[in-house]
Amino acid sequence: MNRRTSATIAVRTRLGVVAVALILAACAPTSSPAASATGGPSESPDGTPASTAAGEAIIVGALNPLTGEGGAYGAGMAAAIKIAVEEVNAAGGPLGRTVEVVYEDDATDPDQAVRGAEKLINVDGAQAILGTWASSSTLAVAPLTIEAGVIEMNTSGNPDITTLDDNDTVFRTGGSDKIQGAVIARAMYEQGTRRITILANQQAGTIGAAEAFQSTFEEEGGEVIELVVYADNQPSYRTEIQQVLATDPELVFLAGYQPDATIILREAFELGADVSWLSQLFAVNQQVVDTLGPEPVEGVQTYDLVADEEAEAYARLKAAYEDETGAPLLENIYAPLCYDQVILYALGVEMAGTTDGPAVGQAILEISRPPGEKVFSFAEGVELLREGMDIDYDGASGPIDFDDTGDQTPVMGIWQIVSGEFEFQGTSE
Amino acid sequence: MLIYITGLLVFAGLYALLAAGLNLQWGHTGLVNLGHVAFFAIGAYTTALLSRAGVPLWLTLLPAVVAAVVAAYPIGRLTLRLQEDYLAIVTFGFSEVLRQILSNERWTGATNGLPGIPVLASELGPIRHPITAALVLALVAVVLVALRFLIESPYGRVLRAIRDDEDALRSVGKAPEGFRVTSLIVGSGIAGLAGWGYAHYVGFISPEQFAPTLTFTIWTGVILGGSSLLGGTLGTLVFVMLLESTRFLSALGLPIGASQLAQVRLLVVGLSLIALMHARPEGLMPYRHRQRLVRDGSTN
Amino acid sequence: MELALQAVANGLVVGAMIGLLALGLTMVFGIAKFANVAQGDLATVSAYIALTLQSVVGSFVIAAGSAIVVGTLVVVAVYAVAFRRLARSSPVALLVTSIGVALALRAIVSLIWGVRLQAYDLPIARGMVLGPIRLTPTDFGILMTSSVVVAAIYLMLYRTRSGIEMRAVADEPDLARVSGINSRRVIITMWIANGLLVSVGGILLGMKAALTPLLGWNILLPAFAATILGGIGSPVGAVTAGIVVGVSTELAALLLNPAYKQAVAFIVLAAVLLWRPRGLLAA
Secondary structure, eight states, X not given: OOOOOHHHHHHHHHHHHHHHHHHHHHTOOOSOHHHHHTTSXXXXXXXXBOOOOXXXXXXXXXXXXOSSTTHHHHHHHHXXXXXXXXXHHHTTOGGGOOEEEEEEEXXXXXXXXXXXXXXXXXXXXXXXXXXXXXXXXXXXHHHHHHHHTOEEEEOOOOGGGTTOOOTTOEEESSOOHHHXXXXXXXXXXXXTOOEEEEXXXXXXXXXXXXXXXXXXXXXXXXXXXXXXXXXXXXXXXXXXXXXXXXTOOSEEEEEOOHHHHHHHHHHHHHTTOOOEEEEETTTSOHHHHHHHOTTTTTTOEEEESOOOTTXXXXXXXXXXXXXXXXXXXXXXXXXHHHHHHHHHHHHHHHHHTSOOHHHHHHHHHHHHSSSSXXXXXXXXXXXXXXXXXXXXXXXXXXXOOOOTTSOOOOOOEEXXXXXXXXXXXXXXX | OHHHHHHHHHHHHHHHHHHHHHHHHTTTTOOOOTTHHHHHHHHHHHHHHHHHTTOOGGGGHHHHHHHHHHHHHHHHHHTTTOOHHHHHHHHHHHHHHHHHHHHHOGGGTGGGOBOOOOOTTGGGXXXXXXXXXXXXXXXXXXXXXXXXXXXXXXXXXHHHHHHHOHHHHHHTTOOHHHHHHHHHHHHHHHHHHHXXXXXXHHSOBOGGGGSXXXXXXXXXXXXXXXXXXXXXXXXXXXXXXXXXHGGGGGGGOOSSOHHHHHHHHHHHHHHHHHHHHHHOTTOSSOOOHHHHXXXXXXXX | OHHHHHHHHHHHHHHHHHHHHHHHHHHIIIIIOSOOTTHHHHHHHHXXXXXXXXXXXXXXXHHHXXXXXXXXXXXXXXXXXXXXXXXXXXXXXXXXHHHHHHHHHHHHHHHHHOSSOBOOOOOOOOOEEETTEEEOHHHHHHHHHHHHHHHHHHHHHHHSHHHHHHHHHHHOHHHHHHTTOOHHHHHHHHHHHHHHHHHHHHHHHHHHSOBOTTTTGGGHHHHXXXXXXXXXXXXXXXXXXXXXXXXXXXXXXHHSOGGGHHHHHHHHHHHHHHHSTTOTTOO
C-alpha cells in the first residue's frame, strides 16, 4: 500500500518548515546584553540560575497584565517599574550594577503568566519577577520563582499568598483582600456608620475584600444588611442596584472594578438613588468622575493604599509618571506599589551583596521595617547601606513594613469626591 | 532556554491531549462539543482535592479520568436528541454552569482557587520541567496510538458513518446512539487525564483557568490542524508556538511601549489565523482515510 | 412585584441589544453558513468610531449616524477581505477565520483608542418615572432605535425582492441556485444588513455600558444563545429569543443569586432545547 503520496510529503514538508521557523523564532536571541555576554543564563548544578559576576547587569522581569482583565492597570504598572529602574540606575545601581528590565504580558491569564515567567527566568535570566497583579497569576507563578530561587513581588490580594512556603522570596506590596477589607471596615465604623449593604463583583479580589469587610464590621458591632454579589462584565446592573436600595442602608460598599463601578454609579443615579457610597479608589477614580460628571459621584468615599500624597517618594513618582504616561498617578494605585517593589528589591540586593533570592528576601524584610534610619529613595538608602547603617524604606505607597510572611498591613488613605474633586480625608490609622 | 521550551511542550502536550479527545468527538463522530474544557476542569479539580487531602499523585490519576467520564455520561445522553449547533450551545452552557459552581463553592476554593497542589517531580527542582514534558508527551503518544487503533477498527468506521450519514447507518441495522455516547465519554476521559497533568504541573488551579477561551484555543488548534488525529495534535502545537513566539517580537526592538506590543502580539495571532485558514481551509492535515482506500481499491 | 417589573423593563432594554446582534448572527448563519465569532468585536469597532466622531462633530446624533454608515462599510470590508474567499470552505474554517478577525479587531481597537475606559459625552439624568418603573432617555433611545432597525430589516426580508432572495438562499439553497438567484449579490446584501445591525448594536451598547475593547465580546455569548434559542435561520426567533434571554437573566438576578446570572441563561436555554430541539421558532 502506498501510504505516502507526494502530496502528503509536500504537506509534511511544509509543516516541518513552519514548525522549524516557529521554533527558531522562539530561540531568537533577546536584547539583553547580559545573556549574550555570558552565552545565556548559566545554571548551577541544582538548576537555579547563577548570580552573574559583579559588573554584569541585573535582569528584572516585569510580568504585568498589559492585556485582559487587568489591562487598564498593566501599562501604568510597567511605566512605574521603568521609572523606578531609571532612578536606581541613575544612582549607580545596586552593587554598582545596572538594572535591566524585560517586560512580559501575562494577559491576566495564569497559563500565560506561567509561560511568561518561564521565559523571563530561563531565557532572559531574570533574578526577580515583579508586578504580577492577578492573584491567580501570582499563585501560578510562585512555584516557579520559589523553585528558581528568585524574588517575586506582587500586588495581589488572595490570602493564600500569605501562607506560601517561599523561603522569604515572595512579597506583596499591597495588602491581602482580608486585611484591606478589615482595615476599611474599622474605619467606617469609627466614622459612625452602622448599617451597610455590600454590592460586590464576584471576582476573587472583590469578594475577598467584601467578606472581610463584612466580618470585621459585624465584629465591631455594625450591621451588614445584605451582601449582594453580581456577575462581571454585564452591560447593566439595574436589578442588582434595586435590590441593594430596597434594603435602605446608610451606606453601600461597592467592591468592584472600574467598568462595573461606572455603570453602577450611573444607573443608581438614573434610578434616583439617594444613598452614600464607599468604593475602592482603583474602581472609582478620576476617569470615572470625568466620565460621569460630578453629580452621580457626589459624596462618594473612596479608599486605597496611598497613605500620603505628600510623601516624598509618592510626589517624586507622581511627577515622573504623569510625564511618562500623561495620566494622573491617582488613577492607578498599582503603579506606586510596583515602584516600591523595584526600590525595595534594589536596596535588598545592595544589602545582601548578592542576587540570590532568599538572601535578598531576608534583606528586604529588614530594610522595609524599623529599626533603621528612614529613607525615601534608592539613592538615600544605598548611601546609608554602604556606611553600614540600618535603614527603613518608606515608599510611594506607604511605610511598607513587611511581616515575616512578606505581607504588610497597609495604611489606607480615604478620599471623598466633592464637586468632582478628590478631597483627602485622612488615613485608616 | 531548555526549561522554557520544555515548559511550552508541557502546555502543548496537554492541549494536544485535549485536541485528541475533541478530534474523536468532532473529527470522527461529527459532535460539536463546546464544553470540552469542563471535563478538563473536572479532572483537574478531582485530582487537586484528592492530592491536597494527602492521596499520592499516581493514585489520583484514575479518579480524575473516571470523574470526567461519569460527568460526561448525562451529556452524552443529551447528544442523542440534539444536533450540531444545539449540542454546541448546551455543552457550552454546561461548562459555564460548572465554572460558576466552582467559583461559588467553598470546598472548591471558590474564586480564590486551590493552591499548594503537589507538583510532579518537585523534589528534583527545575529538572521537573523536562521530566513532566517527557511524561506528558508519552501520554500523548499512548493516547494517539490507542485512538488510532480505535479509529481504524470497525468501531471507528461506525463513528465515521455517524458523522457522514446516519440514515444509511441505520438502514444497515446499526444504531448510532450508543456510539455517540461512547465517543463523547472517551473524549471527555482524555480531557480529564489532561486535567490531572495540568494540576500537577502548575500546582494551582482556579475557575478562571477553565474559561471558554481555552475551549476556543483547542478548537482553533483542531481546525487548524485538520480532522486527522495527528493533525489535531499538530494544529495545537502550531497555535501554541504561534502565541508564544510573538513574545519575542520585543527582540525586534520596535519603538513601541510594552503595552502596545502586547496588542500587536494579539494582532499578529489574529492575522495569522486568518492567513492560515485562507491558505489551508481544510486544516494542515485533514483526515485522508477515505482517499487512501479508494486509491488502492480496498473497500471501507 | 415592583422590583420584578423593573427587572423586566431592564431586561427588555438589554434584550433589545442582544436581539440586534442575534438577528445579525442568524442571518450570517443562514446565508453564509457559519458562526461569526467576530460579531461582538465588529460592534465594538462601530462604538469606538462613534466616540471619535463625536469628539469631532460634537453632536452625538450626527456622530452616531455617521458611525453607523462607517461601521457598516467596515463590516462589508471585513467580509471582502476575510470571508469572501472562503465562501466554499467548511463552516469551521470560516469559524476559525472569524476568531482571527475578532482578535485582530480587538487588538486594533486597543492600539488606536487605548484600553482605558471611555464613554460618550451624553447628559446623565434621573430616569423618568412610569408607574412602578423608571426608564432613562437612553433606555427609550435603545428601545426605539432597535425597534426601528428590526422593523427595517423585517421589511427588507419579507417585502423586498432582495429579502425574498435572501430567505430563499437560507432556507432552500439548492432551489435558490436552480432558480437563478445571484448568490453573490445576496451575500453582500446580507453583510450590509448585518453591518447595520452590528453598528447600531455596538453604539447602543456603548451608550448603556462603558467603552472598553471588550465591549462587544462580553455580549457575544448571550447573543449566540439567543440565536440558537430562537432557531438558527429564524429572524423573528432571534429577536424574540434576545428579549427572552435579556428578561430571564434580569429576573434570575432578582430571584436567585445575581452572580449566577449568565449560568441561568444557559440553563434556561438547555431546558428549552430539550423540549424543542430545533429552537423555539426554527426556520
